[in-house]
Amino acid sequence: MPYPFTLPELGYPYEALEPHIDAKTMEIHHQKHHGAYVANLNATLEKYPYLQGAEVETLLRHLAALPADIQTAVRNNGGGHLNHSLFWELLTPGGAQEPVGELKKAIEEQLGGFQALKERLTQAAMGRFGSGWAWLAKDPFGKLHVFSTANQDNPVMEGFTPIVGIDVWEHAYYLKYQNRRADYLQAVWNVINWDKAEEIYRRG
Incomplete structure (x- = not known):
């Protein structure tokens, strides 16, 4: 979803990946780190309404077309949001353990x-x-x-x-x-x- 971007729900409890990834790491990683990327990305786009309808993937594919003053912030925070959104999906418990x-x-x-x-x-x-x-x-x-x-x-x-x-x-x-x-x-x-x-x- 485009602006305002939101922190996605994990869909599983923080302890679901233990003992391999501990609950406290998952909580901090999701709430604090990913949450900060989302908040910073929204703040970055606040003064550029014409960009607010774009998906994060589109923003990252076309960084050079963005205003110069926000390119680094979109790269870092948009990338952080997109990367982690994929990461949480990939870590969903209960799936196949090998490629299918x-x-x-x-x-x-x-x-x-x-x-x-x-x-x-x-x-x-x-x-x-x-x-x-x-x-x-x-x-x-x-x-x-x-x-x-x-x-x-x-x-x-x-x-x-x-x-x-x-x-x-x-x-x-x-x-x-x-x-x-x-x-x-x-x-x-x-x-x-x-x-x-x-x-x-x-x-x-």
Whole structure:
């Protein structure tokens, strides 16, 4: 939904992903971090009514067309809103633990299977210096790619459709894992809902 953007409900309790992701981290991550991105994005667009009918994806795809004084704020806060909205959907409890359907077939044909995907995504996440995200994304020609982005940048900014995103900002894991990003990345595979990933892949 366009402006005013709202913080999406998780649809599940904060403790639903334990022991892999703890309830306090989920609460702070959702309410404080994502909530701040939404509030800041709304404040940024307040003085530009002509932009308020645009979806966040459209704003991010066309950053260069926005007024120069808000491009960075939209990039950071719009990206944060879009990234986290996808992340919460992907973490919905109770789904398939491995790729299914058309996405499974594409992963097998293009990336060498689920294990190879896990290795490549983990490598992308571990290789991201500082804060950012690791992605499985689809290009406009239907081919899958694995890469990372800095800060809250989203693949739509480069013409890709994000399918799976893994948050590697420290606020996503520091309360439980401290500086052990590798341990967090090992755990997060237990809570990705591949039924949701399949839905995202098909609608993209």
